[in-house]
Amino acid sequence: MNVVDSERIVDLLEGIGYAQVDAAEKADLVLLNTCSVRDKAERKVYGHLGRFKPIKDRRPELIIGVGGCVAQQEGEKMLETVPYLDLVFGTHNIHRLPELVLQAEEKRRGSVTDFLDRETRLNLFPHRSVRDNVTRFVTVMQGCDNFCSYCIVPYVRGREVSRPSGEIKAEIEGLVAQGVREVTLLGQNVNSYGLKEDGELSFAELLNEVNQVAGLERLRFATSHPKDMTDELINCFGRLDKLCKHIHLPVQSGSDRILELMNRGYTAADYLRKVEGLKSVCPEIRLTTDIIVGFPGETEDDFLATLEMVEMVRYADAFTFLYSPRSGTKAAELQDDQSSVLKQERFERLCALQNRIGEEIWQQDLDKVLPVLVEGESKQGDGQLFGRTTWNRIVNFVGEKELIGMTVPVKIVKVFRNSNLGELI
Numbered sequence: 001m002n003v004v005d006s007e008r009i010v011d012l013l014e015g016i017g018y019a020q021v022d023a024a025e026k027a028d029l030v031l032l033n034t035c036s037v038r039d040k041a042e043r044k045v046y047g048h049l050g051r052f053k054p055i056k057d058r059r060p061e062l063i064i065g066v067g068g069c070v071a072q073q074e075g076e077k078m079l080e081t082v083p084y085l086d087l088v089f090g091t092h093n094i095h096r097l098p099e100l101v102l103q104a105e106e107k108r109r110g111s112v113t114d115f116l117d118r119e120t121r122l123n124l125f126p127h128r129s130v131r132d133n134v135t136r137f138v139t140v141m142q143g144c145d146n147f148c149s150y151c152i153v154p155y156v157r158g159r160e161v162s163r164p165s166g167e168i169k170a171e172i173e174g175l176v177a178q179g180v181r182e183v184t185l186l187g188q189n190v191n192s193y194g195l196k197e198d199g200e201l202s203f204a205e206l207l208n209e210v211n212q213v214a215g216l217e218r219l220r221f222a223t224s225h226p227k228d229m230t231d232e233l234i235n236c237f238g239r240l241d242k243l244c245k246h247i248h249l250p251v252q253s254g255s256d257r258i259l260e261l262m263n264r265g266y267t268a269a270d271y272l273r274k275v276e277g278l279k280s281v282c283p284e285i286r287l288t289t290d291i292i293v294g295f296p297g298e299t300e301d302d303f304l305a306t307l308e309m310v311e312m313v314r315y316a317d318a319f320t321f322l323y324s325p326r327s328g329t330k331a332a333e334l335q336d337d338q339s340s341v342l343k344q345e346r347f348e349r350l351c352a353l354q355n356r357i358g359e360e361i362w363q364q365d366l367d368k369v370l371p372v373l374v375e376g377e378s379k380q381g382d383g384q385l386f387g388r389t390t391w392n393r394i395v396n397f398v399g400e401k402e403l404i405g406m407t408v409p410v411k412i413v414k415v416f417r418n419s420n421l422g423e424l425i
């Protein structure tokens, strides 16, 4: 979501004459697009701002701004705490950034963090400019109504609102006409897309529509809430030829007691039933997940249930986090008597298990020839190209730039922790 917001920010700033540079030292304007999902991310914002201060001391005309979830949460307070900060804009106010920047150019500091009403938000869904990307994110909904007890998102992103399906389809058709081959439908909980809008398509129906866009090769989505994973949606993985065989399905815990404390709305058995459904309609599917370790009151038995879940599902990858309380959430009020040493030890046990399973899964690809959608030149800058398999796994290989945008057969010759090395066939 932050990547999409950053793209929108760049487009808006280009509209008032700014262009991107590759280092803060060269910039007239520095913006931090922030995340507050974890305590560490939030603290980092202030650390980063501190690094820009010497530049501002040398060049007082430099404008410094903060947007995103931390800005939404802290608002005006940030201007008081950081005297060299010029502007603050919340998650619903990206469209007001040009106005704030022009104001800052005249040495007037400003902060806007109002939440907007539904209608205004619907009118402001991003319509972005042309970029020569092969893959793009397309926002289909924003906000979240779930209030998982540990999560700050509903407080900083606001209530759920779904974008009209006709508009989404039109944007994707436009992107495909520009050369985009893969889209990822994006939202905090895409599975509840359309549920609160009269007469709107369900998410499964939306996937069906997008799957029919001529010229589109691949379709993905993120992120899914397991409680809203309907049979209709599960069946899409067996039916839709463009839907990639990968799903990110955050489980968070394998313990029913902890899941209830987290207000997740499903049990471990419910979750496993959905995973079985996915694997039965699409045997090649690979799952990734998010897991929180050290939720308040987590016992050894609760933790063992999470390890058991990881063993049963066999995730290809997992984003594992040590719980950090977010002020204002329900979970922040819970008693937490587990020591940080114990949490760290559990965290390491989980990572060791997941790393072993992940490696076993990715090693199955060795010596196989897989279709890879070529996205561009490899980030290593070594003349290689990179693309992804249906499982969203990066593959680097030697090839001509003309292949960018094409799906080509690549033999996997080496499997690393986070990517593969391949040979074009």
Ligand code: SF4
Pocket: 144, 145, 146, 147, 148, 151, 152, 153, 154, 188, 189, 225
């Ligand atoms: S579904 Fe839960 S974890 Fe995900 S954004 Fe909403 S409240 Fe947060």
